[in-house]
Amino acid sequence: MTEVLQVAQLGNPVLRQPAQLVDNFLDKHLQQLVDNLIATTKVSSGVGIAAPQVSESYRLLIVASRPNLRYPHAPKMEPTAMINPRLIAHSPDMVKGWEGCLSVPGIRGLVPRYRAIEVEYISRDGQKHRQEFTDFVARIFQHEYDHLDGLVFLDRLESTQDIITEQEYQRQIVP
Known part of the structure; x- marks a missing residue:
């Protein structure tokens, strides 16, 4: 039975462990965890989640881009489970974009990320995949991938001036 899991919040040691x-x-x-992560992402209006965010220290992440309350302009894609993902190549250019995190509620940050990336991962059926992502979906992958290494988006900020509350983000940026 699929279950919505409790999301670990910033300060929980599991978020800082590889x-x-x-x-x-x-x-x-693992298969149940994949289903639960997808359900948790949907209920939380997220576009991705990593296993450490639900206190499961596995190299597993979900990319599930879709328009929702938190990301109204997100492109739509099927939720994709990526096991033991690896970032194998990236574009030279980086782009700043606003990010939030289910583990850091109420805050957004303007985070620099590679615009295009190439990744390898194992799907939930055990098959190896190699895929390219650009723009927002590349950003989601990089954000979730950081969680697997014990990082959160705040660690990537260039300045504390690049932080905004969720309320101000919705008022200033989204319209």
């Missing part, structure tokens, strides 16, 4: 590699891709617990 996650462990997954060795059994077809493990029943």
